[in-house]
Amino acid sequence: MSDARAPGEDWVLRTNKLSKQFGDRCDLCRSVDPSVLERNFCPKCGTVYALRSVSFDLYRGEVLGIVGESGSGKSTILNCLYYDLEPTSGEVFVRDFEEGQTNIFSVSGQRRRHIRNHVLGKVYQNPVHGLRMRFSSLANIAEKLIAAGNRTVGDMEDRARNLLEHVNIPTFRMKEAPANFSGGMQQRVQIAKALSNNPPVLLLDEVTTGLDLSVQAKVLDLIKQIRRDFEISMLLVSHDLAVVRMLADRTIVMLNGTIVERGLTDQIMEDPQHAYTQELVYSLL
Amino acid sequence: MNPLSNYAFLDESSKREIRRATLKAISIPGYQVPFASREMPIARGWGTGGLQLTLSLVGKGDRVKVIDQGADESVNAVNIKKLVSSTTGVEVTEFTASASLIQSRHRIPEEPLQADQILILQVPIPEPLRLYERSEAATRKLHSEKEYSGAYLILFEQIMRYGRVSTGADHPVMVNDRYVMAPSPIPRFDNPKMDSSDALILLGAGREKKIYAVPPHTRVVSLDFKDHPFEIESVEGRCCRLCGATGVYFDELQDNETGETFYQCNDTAHCLSLMNAEDGV
Numbered sequence: 403m404s405d406a407r408a409p410g411e412d413w414v415l416r417t418n419k420l421s422k423q424f425g426d427r428c429d430l431c432r433s434v435d436p437s438v439l440e441r442n443f444c445p446k447c448g449t450v451y452a453l454r455s456v457s458f459d460l461y462r463g464e465v466l467g468i469v470g471e472s473g474s475g476k477s478t479i480l481n482c483l484y485y486d487l488e489p490t491s492g493e494v495f496v497r498d499f500e501e502g503q504t505n506i507f508s509v510s511g512q513r514r515r516h517i518r519n520h521v522l523g524k525v526y527q528n529p530v531h532g533l534r535m536r537f538s539s540l541a542n543i544a545e546k547l548i549a550a551g552n553r554t555v556g557d558m559e560d561r562a563r564n565l566l567e568h569v570n571i572p573t574f575r576m577k578e579a580p581a582n583f584s585g586g587m588q589q590r591v592q593i594a595k596a597l598s599n600n601p602p603v604l605l606l607d608e609v610t611t612g613l614d615l616s617v618q619a620k621v622l623d624l625i626k627q628i629r630r631d632f633e634i635s636m637l638l639v640s641h642d643l644a645v646v647r648m649l650a651d652r653t654i655v656m657l658n659g660t661i662v663e664r665g666l667t668d669q670i671m672e673d674p675q676h677a678y679t680q681e682l683v684y685s686l687l
Numbered sequence: 688m689n690p691l692s693n694y695a696f697l698d699e700s701s702k703r704e705i706r707r708a709t710l711k712a713i714s715i716p717g718y719q720v721p722f723a724s725r726e727m728p729i730a731r732g733w734g735t736g737g738l739q740l741t742l743s744l745v746g747k748g749d750r751v752k753v754i755d756q757g758a759d760e761s762v763n764a765v766n767i768k769k770l771v772s773s774t775t776g777v778e779v780t781e782f783t784a785s786a787s788l789i790q791s792r793h794r795i796p797e798e799p800l801q802a803d804q805i806l807i808l809q810v811p812i813p814e815p816l817r818l819y820e821r822s823e824a825a826t827r828k829l830h831s832e833k834e835y836s837g838a839y840l841i842l843f844e845q846i847m848r849y850g851r852v853s854t855g856a857d858h859p860v861m862v863n864d865r866y867v868m869a870p871s872p873i874p875r876f877d878n879p880k881m882d883s884s885d886a887l888i889l890l891g892a893g894r895e896k897k898i899y900a901v902p903p904h905t906r907v908v909s910l911d912f913k914d915h916p917f918e919i920e921s922v923e924g925r926c927c928r929l930c931g932a933t934g935v936y937f938d939e940l941q942d943n944e945t946g947e948t949f950y951q952c953n954d955t956a957h958c959l960s961l962m963n964a965e966d967g968v
Contacts, residue, residue, distance in 0.1 A: 511828070511831075511832045512832050512833070512834070534819075534840075537840065537844050538844060538847050538848065540847050541843050541844040541847055544840065545836060545840050548836040548839045548840055549836040553912050554912060554913045555843060555846050555912045555913075555914050555915050556914050559847070577848065
């Protein structure tokens with residue numbers, strides 16, 4: 403191997419003690435003892451602890467699954483990583499930004515945009531959040547390229563057409579706005595947009611939820627193919643264990659804002675240790 | 688002059704507030720300065736922003752010219768001129784060269800402006816990113832971070848749809864390499880006149896409550912792409928049927944009976960002065 407880094411040091415994204423709470427906190431919940439919380443909120447002041455000191459590494463080329471019930475903090479992680487939410491505390495390092503030496507929350511708005519446009523791509527559950535519905539599909543993909551400094555229409559159009567072809571959008575519909583597309587097509591345009599700048603890290607938030615089964619299969623196939631073709635690391639949030647089992651190498655199980663179990667996906671599916679994980683796995687139809 | 692009105696209609700403190708906003712706008716070229724837009728005796732959207740700028744600046748020695756779509760004699764221009772002259776008693780004029788304040792909608796005069804003149808443009812939508820982002824709070828943040836991919840995206844979308852940039856007017860410009868600005872709905876033909884202009888250019892949006900400015904000798908660059916450079920409307924092969932001028936911005940007219948298309952200077956004052964020169968007036 404040409405990579406001289408020690409095993410375990412080949413991370414592309416490192417999350418260290420990420421916390422996010424909504425509310426003012428009180429004396430009761432400021433105490434370090436997490437047992438005062440009722441599920442993930444403080445019974446006295448109502449402060450919600452969406453994330454409590456979450457740490458994990460994402461390695462090069464791997465797909466890391468994040469599972470858990472609604473409100474467990476899965477999407478909050480992705481929202482913080484993509485700057486849609488400001489975390490209350492914690493650090494995140496990205497290998498492709500200043501060699502992973504700088505906490506990405508410590509930098510200015512302009513550099514945050516740089517990270518969003520060059521290092522990360524995100525696919526939202528609802529395409530409304532990831533696309534400009536009234537702009538053409540080509541322009542949607544060009545948006546990220548423009549933001550990254552490209553000023554040549556011909557180049558951007560070629561790149562956008564390539565990507566849209568890759569996600570099976572017919573050529574004659576590329577100039578159409580995603581508002582006219584079906585949910586599955588919108589999701590595929592969103593994936594193409596997220597890939598436009600070859601980001602080393604892709605964030606996928608419930609990408610197949612709400613799609614019918616045959617379309618789900620197409621989107622999952624696409625993700626597998628992208629992973630093979632581009633060697634992108636992915637964080638895959640889903641409450642659908644079947645999706646995670648199919649795509650993820652490793653899996654994190656979340657409950658009430660904390661990680662309760664982590665390990666190889668097969669291990670977690672076959673031999674769950676934590677009571678909640680057992681419940682989750684056995685409820686799989 | 689109407690003795691019952693304040694000088695220049697507005698009360699002194701209003702004028703001072705507008706002038707203060709104007710000064711700020713001049714010191715930050717292209718930046719939209721909010722101001723407390725007043726109720727005016729014309730409807731919002733009919734040039735109240737420009738009118739308030741004119742009224743806050745007009746002094747005893749000034750000569751005011753008002754243009755609407757290039758014409759000095761259209762209803763809106765005439766009404767604004769009447770209001771200015773009846774509340775101040777200053778002279779109004781049609782000759783570009785002899786005016787000290789020029790309020791305009793949709794055009795920058797053909798005659799090059801001088802250092803002692805001020806051009807005031809009426810603006811309907813001052814935010815160049817509005818089509819891309821609806822929220823004012825969000826567009827302000829984009830301006831503060833100099834994040835203008837939205838302005839380029841709007842142009843890119845036009846190229847995708849129509850094969851070329853289709854801004855008939857209000858083509859966005861970069862001012863002093865810092866702020867992207869809506870130049871008001873002037874035709875692309877007039878954009879280059881803003882670059883390093885000798886005259887001060889002020890822009891007022893009454894409904895949107897914004898004032899912004901291009902100070903004299905400021906660099907103004909129209910946004911474009913490397914393979915789609917900015918171009919003004921072509922006026923080649925056209926000439927004015929009244930004065931014979933070429934290389935100016937034209938109105939296209941059609942004869943209802945013969946169906947024949949002909950062109951005429953859009954700037955009526957410029958046309959008149961050319962015809963006068965021909966006749967030796």
